[in-house]
Amino acid sequence: MKKKMKVVLTALNSKFIHSNLAIRYLKAYTKDLNYECIIREFTINDRREKVLEQLIKEEPDVIAFSCYIWNIEFIQGLAKLINLVNPNIKILYGGPEVSYDSLSFLKESVGEYVIVGEGEETYREFINWQLEEETLEKLKSIKGLSFKIGEEVYFNGDRELMDLNKVIFPYNEQDNLQNKIVYYEASRGCPFNCKYCLSSTTHGVRFFDINRVKKELRFLVDKGAKLVKFVDRTFNCNVEFAMDVWKFLTELDTEATFHFEISADILTEEEIKLLSNAPKGRIQFEVGVQTTNNEILKNINRNVNFEDIREKVEELESIKNIKQHLDLIAGLPGENIKSFKKSFNDVYSIRPEEIQLGFLKLLKGSPMREEALKWGMVYSPYTPYEILKTKDISYNEIIILKRIEEVLDKYYNSRKFDNVLNYFLPKFKTPFDFYRSLGEFFYDKGYLNRNISSAEYYRAFIEFNEESLKENSNKLKEIIKYDYLKFNKKKWIPEFLVRERNKEEERKIKEKIMDEGIKLSKNYHMEKFFVDINKYVNENLLEEKQCYILFDESDENEIQIDM
Template identity: 60%
Template sequence: MKVLITAIDSKFIHSNLAVRYLKNFTKDLDYEAKIKELTINDREERILEEIIKEKPDIVAFSTYIWNVELISRVSNLIKRVNPKIEILYGGPEVSFDSRTFLNNNVGEYVIEGEGEKSYRDFILYKLGKIKLENVKGLHYKVDNVVYSNEKRPLMSMDEIAFPYEEDEDLSNKIVYYEASRGCPFNCKYCLSSTSHGVRFLDIDRVLNDLMYFINKKVRLVKFVDRTFNCNSKFAMAIWDFLIKQDTNTQFHFEISADILKDEEIKLLANAPKGRFRFEVGVQTTNDDVLKNINRFVNFSDIKEKVLEIESLKNIDQHLDLIAGLPGEDYDSFKKSFNDMYEIKPEEIQLGFLKLLKGSSMREESDKYGMEYSPYPPYEILKTDKLSYEELLKLKKVEEMVDKYYNSLKFNYIIKYFEGKFEKPFDFYYSLGMFFENKGYFNRNIGNAEYYKVFLDFNETVLNDSNKYLNEIVRFNYLIFNKKRGLPEFLRSDMEKEEEKSIKEKLREQYSFKEYHLEKFGINLEKYISSNETIEEDSYYVFNNNNEYVYLQNI
């Protein structure tokens, strides 16, 4: 018997944790299990071809909001090509309406909830070792009638198999890992609120697992623990261990900033720069809205801890906001954005409320006049406080923040505009409307155009001269992009003779096969340090490693 355990990931660089758990939890059983990882960007025809050519007896799909509709279509195609192939679904998207899902889709089986032990028992059933009705957590279809077995209790973390193989190539992957399951909090929009309590792996097991990633030289390990620092002793032991390692691997943790303790921050101060990355779910800075979603914390407490981490200058922070929360109107969300922007984290994620199956937020949707899409990912369309048109405006802001702020490649340009608007939100909204009016959201624009947008925006929207901005845009462009063949709008007015003379002076210090010389009409050192724009020639050399050197006394 061959089972193809199939993941359709959102991106190629992601590694699916669930399918690896299932395979390794059953590796002692007498059957053939093979993992197949594809992405939602693959064509249905290719996914179908990849599955059929494996000649599986059973296809097991890992199902989420981002892939369920694609999986449903592919499953239908599988059955049309070979009706004898059985289909098993599992994952969060089929765990809260399993019977309905099985009734409405082709396929024979759905595993509800935590999957490892149910999948193992399912394989034992297929091997003739146990009866079908004894597979806890399983729903199954016979002659178009759906039957449901007894629910399965949560398993002990000690039973979980390490998901990765010793010979697995993870060099180009974002690797996911969990040291705990569950969450101590009860946020209404989150599926973690449906189960109570937190279970932890043995700390020695965790440290041993982490050495596997370090030895593999994995680029990024993302802990999927819902609130990593809910157990201070556990979190500190892991952080302390990772701080002491000689590695370039970065570790990403989702934390609750307000519960960070002084001793934790003192420990984190010792982390090498870039070793850790924290994701903090702020969601809103409106304390009344926080209460509406069962988050009993004040933004001031979150901000205090986030700023303490920021002051360490060694940990990147990713802060989340959610638009469409109950009780938050457009003006309140704008304030939330401006409050959070003031912190200046490395990344701001502006997300939109998703009313997930099984979440209490979906059950309370009528209370707050919420309309949401009935199709995955069940995103909010409007509330009694926020119109559909206002949500569209926020989506434009989100795209500008993601493209320009989060890329970290436009910081000096953004700095120029921040002083020209009363609030940060106003800048990103105005830029988003400019994109909309120019039709840029509806077509692909080239890399250089993303820089030129600012010059056009400054002239047409702000009616301002580009005399200084042109120098800043060129400087910012040269840090991150190719130095040869600059677009016409980014070329300097340095004369050939002047360039030749300066290169001659510097030829012993710099190889101009590797470095690019550029002249600017403003003192960029002053601009960088104090935001002043002073007309004064300044000279820099740039290399291809995003490094630049200010040339004094030229």
């Protein structure tokens, strides 16, 4: 009896909590075909030899890889090992990193096949070809497929974009979605043509049926998904569609969070009014600002104005229930360090929940790569093809921004050091100047080249204050102690912070709690401070005062009781 053909759809994710949507689509779209198809997901942090062992153990006929800039080098090395162990296993590649110039990729890599572009129908025809006669004529008829025979490579031509009504929902009852980021899409394509983005090579946007979207989202919620990330490039490009989805999510009975990439400048007042009714934490937005220099925006084909973005982002911030993540990109064509500094300070002044400082990547097939010479762009030939310098920004300036990115992500985006940061920011001309100084300090101390403990991240501020600013402040230590206790275990504090215990005072505080009817859980902690914490947190005024702060694990708001 002939063995049933077996395919292993393989993903190398960047983190364990991530999952791969593409390979799930392929499996779902061919579930009626007579072959065995399994999904295996790993991370790029796994040992290549261990991944090899598990893939070979499956004894597949075909191993298919989902390829992106962050995993392609791992995959190419893994494919070589697979070929050495069992040359009878066929290798199929797909994904954005191999879709452009697939013939060159096949020439340089171990493997026989590449799916170019949207994959479902091409993959289905490929599997049918494997199951049937495997004639060369039939192989050459599969649109969207490149293949290799001996040393010769062939491309069968682009495939037309598919009807989204034919796409099959990629999740099922057997999927364990808990503790994972669940990826979902309600549309494909993007209405914009930003030169650094591969979406600019595909024109038009297609939407899934809205009733289908609602049904599928309810399924994900019922399965226990906690974070659903929409992969739609610009979710709100269709106002009616976006509002319908947001209204549905706002009314759902769930603790799940839904993440969207949006273009803030095109948000309508009607949409913002609707979003103001969403439960806190239900919806979060990623907004691609990239730069606040309108001339630079034109250079990358983004026809927006930063003031329009600012207006809508600040309006969303004012309703206080939508978490916002704002992106900046360093190394854009025509932007120098002075312009980027202004962009950084502009975005920082909004004080969104997160700021991501990214670096331009010149992706294969993107219009930006074609203009590299025009802008004097020098970029790494290795993935992720990141910018090294341009005619407007030097390599050394890029390195400065790299250091800023590291301390910004650790200190600002974690939201565990907000009060400490507020202590330092007024001491510098601009937020950029502060983070630059902090980044240089971290580099000089060697903290960027090794792992340091959670406590050391707090102590670094004391060192920074004493060594860079030549100041010694007990008040700063009180602020550090407050931020530390707010987010860490209360029974122990680092030796560089002062803890004073006075049993008589603590007894009086407990009596005051009872007299005033203050409700606390059993898991509360009291700590003595020597500055007026409330006044500092709420008014940014730093005054000496003895008080106690009550930290309650069941309540994010602390209570101050004055002495």
